[in-house]
Amino acid sequence: MQVAAIIVAAGRGTRAGGALPKQWQQLHGASVLSRSITAFRRHPQIDEIILVLHPDDIAAGRGARLPADRIVAGGATRQASVLAGLTACDAQIQQVLIHDGARPLIRPALIDRVLAGLTTHQGAAPALPVTDTLWHGEDHKVVGLQARDGLFRAQTPQGFHRAPLLQAHQNSTAEATDDVSVARAAGLDVAIVAGDEDNIKITAPNDFERAAQLMRGNMDIRCGNGYDVHRFGPGDHIWLCGVQIPHGRGLQGHSDADVGMHAVTDALYGALGMGDIGQHFPPSDPQWKGAASYIFLEHAARLSAENGFQISNIDCTLVCEWPKIGPHQDAMKNALADILGIGADRISVKATTSERLGFTGREEGIAALATATLVKP
Numbered sequence: 018m019q020v021a022a023i024i025v026a027a028g029r030g031t032r033a034g035g036a037l038p039k040q041w042q043q044l045h046g047a048s049v050l051s052r053s054i055t056a057f058r059r060h061p062q063i064d065e066i067i068l069v070l071h072p073d074d075i076a077a078g079r080g081a082r083l084p085a086d087r088i089v090a091g092g093a094t095r096q097a098s099v100l101a102g103l104t105a106c107d108a109q110i111q112q113v114l115i116h117d118g119a120r121p122l123i124r125p126a127l128i129d130r131v132l133a134g135l136t137t138h139q140g141a142a143p144a145l146p147v148t149d150t151l152w153h154g155e156d157h158k159v160v161g162l163q164a165r166d167g168l169f170r171a172q173t174p175q176g177f178h179r180a181p182l183l184q185a186h187q188n189s190t191a192e193a194t195d196d197v198s199v200a201r202a203a204g205l206d207v208a209i210v211a212g213d214e215d216n217i218k219i220t221a222p223n224d225f226e227r228a229a230q231l232m233r234g235n236m237d238i239r240c241g242n243g244y245d246v247h248r249f250g251p252g253d254h255i256w257l258c259g260v261q262i263p264h265g266r267g268l269q270g271h272s273d274a275d276v277g278m279h280a281v282t283d284a285l286y287g288a289l290g291m292g293d294i295g296q297h298f299p300p301s302d303p304q305w306k307g308a309a310s311y312i313f314l315e316h317a318a319r320l321s322a323e324n325g326f327q328i329s330n331i332d333c334t335l336v337c338e339w340p341k342i343g344p345h346q347d348a349m350k351n352a353l354a355d356i357l358g359i360g361a362d363r364i365s366v367k368a369t370t371s372e373r374l375g376f377t378g379r380e381e382g383i384a385a386l387a388t389a390t391l392v393k394p
Contacts, residue, residue, distance in 0.1 A: 021065040021110040022057040023102035026118025027091025034222040040118045052121035058084040069102045100186045114174035119219040130210040131176040140177040140200045140207035144169035172212045237393035241287030243280035248382035259352030271300040275310035276385040284389035285317035326391035335368040336384040342368035
């Protein structure tokens with residue numbers, strides 16, 4: 018374990034407007050903070066993610082199932098929050114990337130450039146050269162010019178070797194605007210690497226629309242459908258969407274015959290263009306006899322993440338006369354959410370009858386239909 022990403026999101030972000038701090042507001046179906054963290058979670062060189070939140074947001078952060086390894090409380094200043102993150106890192110961490118939680122459009126290539134800079138320097142940070150003419154102003158009038166030669170607009174993530182940066186923060190007495198300032202005050206050398214114009218920081222209300230426009234140009238959205246059927250046979254319970262329900266008969270199948278979970282799994286495979294359950298877990302293979310269906314769903318979710326996709330939402334419909342699904346809907350949504358790593362509010366489980374028509378109407382079995390949407394930012 019060598020590299021940790023410390024995502025700093027302990028501020029209140031009031032300039033961005035809205036009822037919530039900017040990092041908790043939605044951007045194309047996911048919070049700004051979730052998108053910032055996920056970019057690092059997907060990077061193959063990031064071993065640990067530390068999320069630094071305002072103390073009032075700790076419970077919300079844990080409830081949101083954010084893809085961080087550890088959540089710690091920040092301090093009254095950004096420096097105090099970064100120090101909390103540095104202290105919380107695993108002892109084996111040698112390098113850290115410190116990133117603003119309000120920069121949700123960070124790309125892998127930029128992370129690569131920062132890490133490459135750390136091979137030859139104690140620190141490395143992305144920046145963009147200033148190209149606009151700079152003025153000095155007073156009372157809404159131009160009173161002078163500022164030479165722009167050698168000036169850069171700083172971005173994050175800012176990368177450092179952990180030990181010297183930790184010592185720099187512990188010894189710092191002056192308030193700094195970023196970690197490069199702390200590092201420079203301690204005498205550390207910091208390389209400038211090429212930044213990214215799209216790596217914007219959400220600060221003002223119109224930044225949300227700008228970020229959404231940038232995302233629309235790069236997003237890959239996939240939709241998949243799943244359908245499954247299992248017949249009734251001997252038994253005293255059935256499994257539906259990860260919930261065991263007492264019933265006068267059981268559903269028959271090579272695995273545990275969770276027809277709802279099978280449909281959801283196939284919907285994910287379909288969105289990925291990767292076949293179906295039978296292709297990945299052949300019923301001819303005896304090792305899957307009686308297997309729990311969450312194994313299949315976890316595999317589909319893992320393939321989604323490995324291919325760079327976020328699960329945006331799941332919609333599952335169960336077709337049966339009995340049992341009644343309503344009393345179990347919340348438990349089913351929560352079970353699927355735990356396996357998929359998304360909020361239960363992004364999952365729908367509902368039921369309908371077939372008006373006593375067909376095999377479901379004759380109570381010979383249960384059918385399930387599911388739709389899954391995947392998004393690659």
